[in-house]
Amino acid sequence: MTSLGATVTREGIRFAVWSSAASRLWVSIFDEQGNSEIDRLELQPEGEGVHGLFVAGLAAGTRYGLRADGDYAPEKGLWFDPDKLLVDPYAVEIDRPYVYDIRLSARRGEGTDTAPLLPKAIAATLPQPVPALPPLFQPGGLxxxxxxxxxxxxxxxxxxxxxxxxxxxxxxxxxxxxxxxxxxxxxxxxxxxxxxxxxxxxxxxxxxxxxxxxxxxxxxxxxxxxxxxxxxxxxxxxxxxxxxxxxxxxxxxxxxxxxxxxxxxxxxxxxxxxxxxxxxxxxxxxxxxxxxxxxxxxxxxxxxxxxxxxxxxxxxxxxxxxxxxxxxxxxxxxxxxxxxxxxxxxxxxxxxxxxxxxxxxxxxxxxxxxxxxxxxxxxxxxxxxxxxxxxxxxxxxxxxxxxxxx
Structure with a gap:
C-alpha cells in the first residue's frame, strides 16, 4: 500500500488517507497559525481504499486536517460529517493539545465547523533514522x-x-x-x-x-x-x-x-x-x-x-x-x-x-x-x-x- 499521511518532497506534499466507506474526502489547508482554513482540496480515489492528492508548492510546516463525507447513521456505525475536521491518523506532529469540547460530539446538522476546536496536523520532514542498535534493557532488569x-x-x-x-x-x-x-x-x-x-x-x-x-x-x-x-x-x-x-x-x-x-x-x-x-x-x-x-x-x-x-x-x-x-x-x-x-x-x-x-x-x-x-x-x-x-x-x-x- 502507498504511504499514508503527509509526505513532504521538494516539490510539494502528497496527502493520502484510507477509508473504505467515505464517498468523498478532502484535505483542509490552514494558515501558519493553524486558525484559518485557506483551502479545501478533494482527495482522489486511488484504489484499495486509499484517497490521495499531491499539492505542489506546499512545504514542511504546513498545517492541515481532513474531512470526510458519506452516510450518517451512528446507530449503524456511520459518522460521516464534513463539518467535523479530522486529525490525520498518520500525523507525526500536531500544533496544540487536544481539548474536549461538547461541540465535538454534535450530531450532523446540529453543530458548526469544528476546525477551531481541534489541533492541526503539521506536515514534517522526518529525521534520518537512528542507527540500529540492540535494545539496552534485558529481562530481569529494573x-x-x-x-x-x-x-x-x-x-x-x-x-x-x-x-x-x-x-x-x-x-x-x-x-x-x-x-x-x-x-x-x-x-x-x-x-x-x-x-x-x-x-x-x-x-x-x-x-x-x-x-x-x-x-x-x-x-x-x-x-x-x-x-x-x-x-x-x-x-x-x-x-x-x-x-x-x-x-x-x-x-x-x-x-x-x-x-x-x-x-x-x-x-x-x-x-x-x-x-x-x-x-x-x-x-x-x-x-x-x-x-x-x-x-x-x-x-x-x-x-x-x-x-x-x-x-x-x-x-x-x-x-x-x-x-x-x-x-x-x-x-x-x-x-x-x-x-x-x-x-x-x-x-x-x-x-x-x-x-x-x-x-x-x-x-x-x-x-x-x-x-x-x-x-x-x-x-x-x-x-x-x-x-x-x-x-x-x-x-x-x-x-x-x-x-x-x-
Missing part, C-alpha cells in the same frame, strides 16, 4: 514506570520552563538519580497526544496519565514541546547512561469514546473499519472506555506497525509496553496468541528484537490472559506485583503468597 509530567514538575534542580517534559528526563539530576537506583529502563507512561474524557472538565479535572489517545504517532505538545527531536535526544542521553527507554502505547481504544463521544479522527474517517462493532452497529467495548480498536483489521494492523517502526527508527526507543494488550490479539473478538498483529510484531525486522511487554488483560470475554503471550513478549504480572508489594510493606500472612509468586 523498570521504572514514569509519569512524565509529574516526575519532574516540582523538581528544584530542573529549570522551570523544562519541568514536566520529556526533555527534563535527560537532565543530569534525573539521570544520576535513576542510575543510583539501578534502573535498567524507564517506561514512559503515554507521551502521545491524548484528550480528557468528557466527564472530567465539569469536575475541574484533567487526565494526568494520558491513557486516552487520539492519534498514535504525534507526541503531546505539553509533554514534548520540542517534538520528535526532544524524544530522540532524551533517548540518546539515557542510552549514554546505560538506561533503556520503553514507550507505553495505547492501541486498544481512542478518545472518541462511545456513541456520545467526540468525532476527532478514526470515527469520522471509517468507524466501522477502525473500531469493533456488534452486528447491530453498536460499538464493542472490551476496554471500558466506550470503543475498541479493531486490531484484527488489516488497515489497523498496518497503522500499529507503522507507529512502532516510527518510534524505533526516528527516536531509537528500546521497546514498548502495550496497554490492554489482549485487544491486539483479538480476532473477531476472541483472543488468539497467534493473532496476525501479534505475529507481525514478532516477525517484523525492525521490531522483533525490541523489548515487548504486554499488559495481559482487558475487560472483554476471557480478558485475563496472563501467561498466554508467547515469547518474545514479556508480561506484567499483577498477582506477583500485588503480593510482593504486600509482603514488602509488612502485611501479615504473606509468606505463603510470596513463595507462590517466586
Amino acid at each position: 523498570i521504572y514506570e514514569v509519569p512524565v509530567r509529574a516526575f519532574t514538575m516540582l523538581h528544584p534542580d530542573i529549570p522551570k520552563p523544562q519541568r514536566g517534559t520529556i526533555a527534563a528526563l535527560a537532565h543530569p539530576a534525573i539521570v544520576e538519580h535513576l542510575k543510583k537506583l539501578g534502573v535498567g529502563a524507564v517506561e514512559l507512561m503515554p507521551v502521545t497526544a491524548s484528550i480528557d474524557e468528557r466527564h472530567l472538565p465539569p469536575l475541574g479535572l484533567r487526565n494526568a496519565w494520558g491513557y486516552n489517545p487520539v492519534t498514535f504517532m504525534a507526541l503531546d505538545p505539553r509533554l514534548a514541546p520540542g517534538g520528535l527531536a526532544e524524544l530522540r535526544q532524551t533517548v540518546a542521553t539515557m542510552r549514554e547512561a546505560g538506561i533503556g527507554v520503553i514507550l507505553d502505547l495505547v492501541f486498544n481504544h481512542t478518545g472518541e469514546s462511545d456513541r456520545l463521544g467526540p468525532t476527532l479522527s478514526l470515527r469520522g474517517l471509517d468507524s466501522r473499519a477502525y473500531f469493533r462493532h456488534w452486528p447491530d452497529g453498536s460499538l464493542a467495548n472490551d476496554t471500558g472506555t466506550g470503543n475498541t480498536v479493531a486490531c484484527d483489521h488489516p488497515i489497523v494492523q498496518e497503522m500499529v506497525l507503522d507507529t512502532l517502526r516510527h518510534f524505533v527508527r526516528h527516536a531509537g526507543v528500546d521497546g514498548f509496553r502495550f496497554d490492554l494488550a489482549p485487544i491486539l490479539g483479538r480476532v473477531d473478538g476472541v483472543f488468539d496468541a497467534a493473532a496476525p498483529l501479534l505475529m507481525a510484531i514478532r516477525n517484523d525486522p525492525v521490531l522483533s528484537d525490541r523489548v515487548l511487554i504486554a499488559e495481559p488483560w482487558d475487560i472483554g470475554p476471557d480478558g485475563y490472559q496472563l501467561g498466554n503471550f508467547a515469547p518474545p513478549f514479556l508480561e506484567w504480572n499483577d498477582k506477583y506485583r500485588d503480593d510482593i508489594r504486600r509482603f514488602w510493606r509488612g502485611d501479615s500472612g504473606m509468606v505463603g503468597a510470596l513463595a507462590t509468586r517466586l
Whole structure:
C-alpha cells in the first residue's frame, strides 16, 4: 500500500488517507497559525481504499486536517460529517493539545465547523533514522514506570520552563538519580497526544496519565514541546547512561469514546473499519472506555506497525509496553496468541528484537490472559506485583503468597 499521511518532497506534499466507506474526502489547508482554513482540496480515489492528492508548492510546516463525507447513521456505525475536521491518523506532529469540547460530539446538522476546536496536523520532514542498535534493557532488569509530567514538575534542580517534559528526563539530576537506583529502563507512561474524557472538565479535572489517545504517532505538545527531536535526544542521553527507554502505547481504544463521544479522527474517517462493532452497529467495548480498536483489521494492523517502526527508527526507543494488550490479539473478538498483529510484531525486522511487554488483560470475554503471550513478549504480572508489594510493606500472612509468586 502507498504511504499514508503527509509526505513532504521538494516539490510539494502528497496527502493520502484510507477509508473504505467515505464517498468523498478532502484535505483542509490552514494558515501558519493553524486558525484559518485557506483551502479545501478533494482527495482522489486511488484504489484499495486509499484517497490521495499531491499539492505542489506546499512545504514542511504546513498545517492541515481532513474531512470526510458519506452516510450518517451512528446507530449503524456511520459518522460521516464534513463539518467535523479530522486529525490525520498518520500525523507525526500536531500544533496544540487536544481539548474536549461538547461541540465535538454534535450530531450532523446540529453543530458548526469544528476546525477551531481541534489541533492541526503539521506536515514534517522526518529525521534520518537512528542507527540500529540492540535494545539496552534485558529481562530481569529494573523498570521504572514514569509519569512524565509529574516526575519532574516540582523538581528544584530542573529549570522551570523544562519541568514536566520529556526533555527534563535527560537532565543530569534525573539521570544520576535513576542510575543510583539501578534502573535498567524507564517506561514512559503515554507521551502521545491524548484528550480528557468528557466527564472530567465539569469536575475541574484533567487526565494526568494520558491513557486516552487520539492519534498514535504525534507526541503531546505539553509533554514534548520540542517534538520528535526532544524524544530522540532524551533517548540518546539515557542510552549514554546505560538506561533503556520503553514507550507505553495505547492501541486498544481512542478518545472518541462511545456513541456520545467526540468525532476527532478514526470515527469520522471509517468507524466501522477502525473500531469493533456488534452486528447491530453498536460499538464493542472490551476496554471500558466506550470503543475498541479493531486490531484484527488489516488497515489497523498496518497503522500499529507503522507507529512502532516510527518510534524505533526516528527516536531509537528500546521497546514498548502495550496497554490492554489482549485487544491486539483479538480476532473477531476472541483472543488468539497467534493473532496476525501479534505475529507481525514478532516477525517484523525492525521490531522483533525490541523489548515487548504486554499488559495481559482487558475487560472483554476471557480478558485475563496472563501467561498466554508467547515469547518474545514479556508480561506484567499483577498477582506477583500485588503480593510482593504486600509482603514488602509488612502485611501479615504473606509468606505463603510470596513463595507462590517466586
